[in-house]
Amino acid sequence: MHYVDVILPVPLDGTFTYTIDDAQALRCGVGMRVLVPFGASKTYAGVVTRVHDEAPDLPPEKVKGVLALMDDTPVVLPLQLRLWRWIADYYMCTLGDVYGAALPAGLKADSQYRPKMETCVALAKQFASPEGQKVALEMLRRSSKQLEVYQTYLQLAAADPSALLTREALLNVAHATSAIFSNLVKRGIFTTFEHEVGRLNHALEPHLERAAQLSAAQGDAYNQIRMQWMQHPVVLLHGVTSSGKTEVYIHLILQALAEGKQVLYLLPEIALTVQITQRLQRIFGNRLGIYHSRYSDAERVEIWRKQLSADPYDIILGARSAVFLPFQRLGLVIVDEEHENSYKQQDPAPRYHARSAAIVLAHMCGAKTLLGTATPSAESYHNALTGKYGMVRLTTRFRDVQLPEIHVVDVKDLRHRKMMRGPFSPTLLAAMRDALSAGRQVILFQNRRGFAPMLECRVCGWVPKCKNCDVSLTFHKRLNLLTCHYCGATYAVPPICPNCENPHISGRGYGTENIEDQIRDIFPEARVARMDLDTTHTRNAYERLITDFSMGKTDVLIGTQMVSKGLDFGRVSVVGILDADSMLNYPDFRAYEHAFMMMSQVSGRAGRRGDRGLVILQTRSPQLPVVQQVVSNDCDTFYHDLFVERELFHYPPFTHLVYVFLRHKQEAVVEAAALEMGALLRRSLADRVLGPDKPSVARVKQLCIRKLVIKLGQDVDLRQVRLFLQQTRQQLLSLKSYSTVQIFFDVDPQ
Ligand SMILES: Nc1ncnc2c1ncn2[C@@H]1O[C@H](COP(=O)(O)OP(=O)(O)OP(=O)(O)O)[C@@H](O)[C@H]1O
Ligand SMILES: [Zn+2]
Structure with missing residues (x-):
């Protein structure tokens, strides 16, 4: 058998x-x-x-x-x-x-995948000869539209006799309708046939460009990276914003291709793939494949199959899931914006970090890894400082353009003196006015989408909450709906407060939608665009927003963290960070780290060509060291301080963290299960186990949540601990009262 x-x-x-x-x-x-x-x-x-x-x-x-x-x-x-x-x-x-x-x-799926078919055009046999063509011309003398399509066909066929011509392409070039085409088929001049086409980009090879020549500093970095790879399979490229890291990557890719290797280029966010795709396609043409969740499933299947074939893409540019693609001769992995926490999948399992998975993949293939960023993650920076990774720095911007001037504005003081105009300080508005009248562009960063993050009754303080989750609802004005950002549920906006029946319900806080409205009001001449989750549902939406801004068709781009990193625009002279406090006050041990990165990154969008850019950073806590470190772009001091604190309080990168989450519909069940789990874990792990606690959002999608934190130092064997955790989970689930509890782990939570 x-x-x-x-x-x-x-x-x-x-x-x-x-x-x-x-x-x-x-x-x-x-x-x-x-x-x-x-x-x-x-x-x-x-x-x-x-x-x-x-x-x-x-x-x-x-x-x-x-x-x-x-x-x-x-x-x-x-x-x-x-x-x-x-x-x-x-x-x-x-x-x-x-x-x-x-x-x-x-x-x-068990269903087999169906290839996509396209209708192609050919001349009917009797009209294919030169004599036949004369007859056809005679036949069509009185039908000028049909004649035009016919002649267009002859031109296209003559231009590339071996290529298949699709009906769609012919009608496009001839500016004709399908009715005209049908007549030509009816009259027996054209025949059609179905042909299987790939959904992949079979467009003609674009006119390829040579890679730009590296500057002296970039050339040095390139050489150093290759040198360091001899001792460290993973190298961190720490280069300030607009230092031209992408150009260095391009040269490293060229080198890998010359050695017959494949390259995986990871980006954290789809918004970023738009610009990078354009830059890479100009140089690598059809050797470049793109893979991320905005592609249809059929397209992803085709890329997968192509990577298994004898003619795979040499370079794959993709988001997180591209680490799963088959590679036959992987030689180089680039993790761009390596600090980004969206590399970590949150929900559902596998809760993996694509940066770690990529490093492991590279290791298995004997490939080299380059992590690139202007603001390294604490983990990578620590690995570089302790010699586990190599590190190469690029400390100047390309063409020695200065890093932007960052001007900190004390919002608390201005509010006190009644000088704020909604969410805008006079300094920011003045800077915007100057920039716009000089024909420059502005980026405004506000990490909250919707119109108002929260509604509130001004009489009794009632706040609308989600039925399924313990969160207040966000007001979306365009949709005229309240939505839950955790479960997606939507609710009508109550005309009066259901609690005290007063009509005085108003918004608290500013979302991107609100910022957009106000900017249109204050600068009626400016062309304003907004980039957040609500405006980027389709794959083309990103492309349009980014291309319009690149080409100067819009003047002000308002957005969430999507606008904060990696994008390369030439004419942005002012960046406004509207509310630094929302990042600084976030209830997580990584809040400062994330705030530092986000503020530095979005600042880095300013003044990338020519004149020095200006950043207006609005905060109620201008005195915080982290704010000063953003201003002086002082990564070293920032990390020095951070590491002292993290070591003292046993947090990464000095300690491994594992979160244990328990979820159940019934509060009492999850509470009891969490206490029991805590007790079981403490038997072996003692005071390495903290909690259980309610997380800051303690109920999502009707499930009550509890969280245990496990801190694992150098003294434990992680393998053993993982085994023990799994066993404990099984042990708890085997108890009848807890068999319906969801228990899962988040390793290296972000
Ligand atoms: N050697 C070069 N030749 C020509 N142009 C260059 C060169 N190096 C960089 N540039 C240009 O400078 C700009 C900034 O480069 P790039 O976008 O690669 O910076 P970056 O280091 O990736 O920045 P960020 O961290 O902000 O993403 C780009 O428009 C790029 O085309
Ligand atoms: Zn909800």
Whole structure:
């Protein structure tokens, strides 16, 4: 008897064993998919991890058979399976969780993926000869529109005789309707046929440009990086904003390609891929593939298959999930904006950090890794300072443009003197006015979307809250709705307070929508755009917002953290940080770190070409050292202070953190389970366990939440601890009263 072990996309531990017949066993191999039954009625595509003859420890009638083989060649490579195992193990989730995140849906489903077809055009046989063409011309003499389409066809066909011409392309070039085209088909001049096309970009190779020549400083950095790679597989490139890190990456990519290697280029955010794609495509053309969640599933399946083929993309530019793509000869991994916490997946599992996964992937492939940023993460910076990573610095901007001047405005004082105009200080408005009248652009950063983060009855203080979550609702004026940013539920805006029946309900705080309205009011001439989650639902929305701003079609760009990093605009002279306090007061031990990064990054969008930029930083706490460190761009002091504190209070990078979350509908159940879990964990881990506590948002999607914090120093064996945590979880779940509690881990929480 033959068996296969498979991974299934279900949140259960381990692999599952099925029988397979002799003929199938001969053809089946690791990394191929097999269709298998699961439970009473489900079928899944399982990924084979082993083909063997060892009967599982089950009564034979319990072991079901494989329904069908789905592949002739593996869709998941052995190296990828190793990465899946590492993620499942390190982040304490199941292989099924990793499988779920790794494969595009089209490869997980049991339905086979259907290729996309396009209608192509050809001349009917009898009209293909020169004589036939004359006849056709004669026939069409009186139908000028049809004649035009026909002649356009001849021109296009003559320009590239071997290329297939689609109906869509022909009608586009000829500016004709499909009715005109149909007539030509009816008259027997054109015939049509269906042709399978890839959804991938088969556009003609664009005119390629040479990479820009590196400046002396960039050239030095390039050489140093390559030198450091000889001793450290991971190097941190710490280069100030607009130092031209991207140009250094481009040269390193060229070098990797010259050595016949593939490159993975990770970006934290889709907004960023727009500009970087354009920059890379000009140089690498069709050797570049792009992979992220805004692409349709069918497109992702095609890229996946292409990477398995004999002709894969040499460079993959992508967001987090691109680490899961198959690579055959990976030589270089670039993690751009490596400090970004959106590299960490929050929910659902696998709660993996793409930077760590990328480093592990590179290690498995014998590839080099470059982490690039203007504001390193505490972890990477610490690794660089202690010699685990190499470090290379770029301390000047390209063309020696000065870093922006950062002007701190004391909002508390101005409010006291009644000098604020809503969320704007006079200094900011004056700077904006100067910039706009000089034909320059402005970026305003406010990390809250919607119109008002909260509504409140001015008489009784009633605040609308979500039914499913313990949070106040955000008012969205365009939609005229209240929405919950945790579960997505929407509610009508109450005309009067349901509590005291007064009509005096008003907004508190300023969201990006509100900022936009006010700026339109104050600067009626300015062309204003907003970039946040609400304005970027579609893939093209980012592109349009960014291209319009790049080309100077808009003057003021208002946005959330989306506008804060990586974007490269030439004409921005003023950046306004409207509310630094919301970042500084965030209830998390990383608040200052994140605030420092975000403020430094958004400041870095100012004055990237020519004149020095100006940043207006509005805060109620101008005296805070972190604010001063942003002003003087003093990473070293910032991290020095931070590290002293983190070491003292046992936080990363000196201590590993694991959060244990418990969720249940009933408050009493989750509370009891959390206390029990805490007690069980303390038996071995003693005072390394803190809590349980209610997190700052203690109920989401009708589930009550409790959190335990585990701090693990150098003195413990992490492997053992992970095992112990998993066992304790199982132990708790096996108790009848807690069997319906959700328990999961967040390793290295961000
Ligand atoms: N060697 C070069 N030749 C020509 N242009 C360059 C060169 N280096 C940098 N630039 C230009 O300078 C600008 C800033 O470079 P880039 O966007 O790579 O900076 P960065 O270091 O990635 O900044 P950030 O950290 O803010 O993302 C870009 O417009 C880039 O085209
Ligand atoms: Zn909610």
